[in-house]
Every structure is written in C-alpha cells, then in structure tokens.
Amino acid sequence: MAMVARHADTESMQTFLDRTASHIRPREHAVMILDGAGWHCSKELRWPKRITPEAHL
Numbered sequence: 001m002a003m004v005a006r007h008a009d010t011e012s013m014q015t016f017l018d019r020t021a022s023h024i025r026p027r028e029h030a031v032m033i034l035d036g037a038g039w040h041c042s043k044e045l046r047w048p049k050r051i052t053p054e055a056h057l
Contacts, residue, residue, distance in 0.1 A: 010042040021048035 001020045005012040017032075024030055030051045034040040040053070047053060 008037065008039055010039045010044050013039040013042070014045055017045065017048055017051060021051055024048075024050045 001016075001023060003012070003016045003019065005015070020030070020032075028050065031054050032051055034053055034055050036055060041055070
C-alpha cells in the first residue's frame with residue numbers, strides 16, 4: 001500500500017495506518033517494516049491491532 005501526502009509527519013502516518021488497516025481482512029495480520037523516521041515511532045500513533053510495527057534501524 002502507498003500514500004502520497006504533502007507532509008511526512010505523525011498525522012499523515014496515522015492516516016496511512018488507518019487506511020492500510022481497512023484493507024486487511026478479518027483473519028489476516030500485517031507486519032510493517034519501519035526505518036526509524038520520527039513519525040514512525042511517535043508515541044502519539046495508535047497502531048491498529050492487525051498491524052505489528054517492526055523497526056529496522
């Protein structure tokens with residue numbers, strides 16, 4: 001999944017997470033590989049239950 005946003009920040013990351021989660025079927029689970037950008041690890045993010053973040057720094 002991809003998204004074009006004007007800014008790379010916590011708000012746009014949350015939108016991306018929410019949109020991605022809406023495409024995951026009920027019995028599926030996703031792992032999202034992250035590169036350590038500040039908006040990837042913001043404590044303000046609400047990670048959907050069906051997405052597990054995996055940091056690769």
